[in-house]
Amino acid sequence: MSRFDLSSDIEFAENPEPRCPCVILLDTSQSMEGERIAALERGLVKLKEALVEDLLASLRVEVALVTFASRVKTVHRFTTPDRLELPELRAAGKTHMGSAILHALDLLEARKKEYRDNDIDYYRPWIFLLTDGVPQGEDDSIIEEATEEIRTLEERKSLCFFAIGFGEADMRRLAKISVRPPVALQNLKFEELFLWVSRSMRIAASGNYSQEPLPPPG
Amino acid sequence: MAQTRHRLRSRGTGTRGAREPAAARGLLGLLARLLGRAPRSAGRPARRTQRHGASGTASHNGATSTTPLVRFEWEVFGESARGTNHRRAEEPGQDAHHWWVDTERNVLAAAVADGAGSAKLGGPGAELAARTAVEALSEAVQRGATDFEQMLRHALIHARLALETEARSRGCALQDLSTTLIVLIAEPDRGAIAQLGDGFAVLADADHQPTAHSDPQRGEFVNETVFLTDEDALYRTVIRAWDQSVHAVAMLTDGLQRLAMQLSHNRPHTPFFQSVFRTGNLGSGDMARQLMRFLHSRRLAERTDDDVTLLVAWCRRIPIPLRRAPRRR
Numbered sequence: 035m036s037r038f039d040l041s042s043d044i045e046f047a048e049n050p051e052p053r054c055p056c057v058i059l060l061d062t063s064q065s066m067e068g069e070r071i072a073a074l075e076r077g078l079v080k081l082k083e084a085l086v087e088d089l090l091a092s093l094r095v096e097v098a099l100v101t102f103a104s105r106v107k108t109v110h111r112f113t114t115p116d117r118l119e120l121p122e123l124r125a126a127g128k129t130h131m132g133s134a135i136l137h138a139l140d141l142l143e144a145r146k147k148e149y150r151d152n153d154i155d156y157y158r159p160w161i162f163l164l165t166d167g168v169p170q171g172e173d174d175s176i177i178e179e180a181t182e183e184i185r186t187l188e189e190r191k192s193l194c195f196f197a198i199g200f201g202e203a204d205m206r207r208l209a210k211i212s213v214r215p216p217v218a219l220q221n222l223k224f225e226e227l228f229l230w231v232s233r234s235m236r237i238a239a240s241g242n243y244s245q246e247p248l249p250p251p252g
Numbered sequence: 253m254a255q256t257r258h259r260l261r262s263r264g265t266g267t268r269g270a271r272e273p274a275a276a277r278g279l280l281g282l283l284a285r286l287l288g289r290a291p292r293s294a295g296r297p298a299r300r301t302q303r304h305g306a307s308g309t310a311s312h313n314g315a316t317s318t319t320p321l322v323r324f325e326w327e328v329f330g331e332s333a334r335g336t337n338h339r340r341a342e343e344p345g346q347d348a349h350h351w352w353v354d355t356e357r358n359v360l361a362a363a364v365a366d367g368a369g370s371a372k373l374g375g376p377g378a379e380l381a382a383r384t385a386v387e388a389l390s391e392a393v394q395r396g397a398t399d400f401e402q403m404l405r406h407a408l409i410h411a412r413l414a415l416e417t418e419a420r421s422r423g424c425a426l427q428d429l430s431t432t433l434i435v436l437i438a439e440p441d442r443g444a445i446a447q448l449g450d451g452f453a454v455l456a457d458a459d460h461q462p463t464a465h466s467d468p469q470r471g472e473f474v475n476e477t478v479f480l481t482d483e484d485a486l487y488r489t490v491i492r493a494w495d496q497s498v499h500a501v502a503m504l505t506d507g508l509q510r511l512a513m514q515l516s517h518n519r520p521h522t523p524f525f526q527s528v529f530r531t532g533n534l535g536s537g538d539m540a541r542q543l544m545r546f547l548h549s550r551r552l553a554e555r556t557d558d559d560v561t562l563l564v565a566w567c568r569r570i571p572i573p574l575r576r577a578p579r580r581r
Binding site for chain 1: 473474510514557
């Protein structure tokens, strides 16, 4: 089954390199307002710069950006770093973390299908979840379902999921969601964080195998 | 792990390729074709292709009873080029290949192996596996064995045992030596290939038309595959046999896959293989030079950062002039 999609056909014809898809989940709940969101935006700029700099990463890494608050929104579909247009982020609402994770998994499944339809190889996908809070405003069953999905996929080595907490983030709660130990980010050092993300992605996308990620900072 | 697990044990399944150009035209047609071509330098392989065993230069009366006027010669080219990812890190390559030709019986044995990038000693593992498999085949041929499938199975068992012994003597885990392995044994009019892991084997007919003859075992993600060091490796081996004339065979590791194959259909890219097989029309020196230039080219490095191995063997059919005694010794 292949549907007619000229843009994706051209995209994959132009660049038949294998892809390493990565979803970054950005908490944009009310508590993010002010310095936090500004720091996050600066961090994303660094991420883009670092990925574009690296020849293989610029061809192989594909980043999708998803914000979550009271609703979950894909603010940028999967693209190689050079085409990544960084959005302006606005903080408001609650923290629908579970829905965001499930949405990211859906995005990854859909993207992998596009890869397969277009004869494009791919690496194990990644999700980075950045939050300053706890799941809030959604049914507990949603975060449970998301947790279960992450666990299954990590066990199958079909996903690398990282939770990064800062501000008032509940690290113990994050440790229950993520199989890998969550990363506690001090002093909103997003630039450092995204340099680690980009280094991990560069290694992932330069190898011949789906690699284990670098140890996180801090 | 979401890996595909083929348990096929096919014999000659799906072998569409490499037919004799219309059997009805018979020997004379074949001879005319061969004579009509530019004279070849009769299979003296380039020095660098003589890595292992005999080199297919000696002549012998054609072994099959139907072709008394043709003698066969295998000409082999093999090269493993280190990928840019290893060059950058100044690491040795992790691909290996070996081959051997029995000039009396016109038998070719060959192997290509791709050491796992994730394994510490993937390179030595690949080298050992390829060498052991070819040695096992050559011994079997010299013993007079003729059951190709069984010989291939034994070759894989030998290769696996060699890795186990090596792991013990190095004091490392067997998985540190992880490698894929494709092993081929062929005579001019029949052959078989055993495959474990990814990589490709392609057969060519007289017009250089390529046909895939491999079953790459791939997982969901890039380069996820099965290895000779896996617990159930020998059960996963896929063997494919054929019993028609083949004019050339090519074996390659997956570093060349994006250039050489349409992955989702496991079909060879015809232009790629036609150019490769056509180099066989050149003298062996030019052939080797062209293929070496390609394998070490910047253009190739731009398309893949992985090691690449290409092993090509041409089965020459060399007419024997009627007035000369067919046996020279």
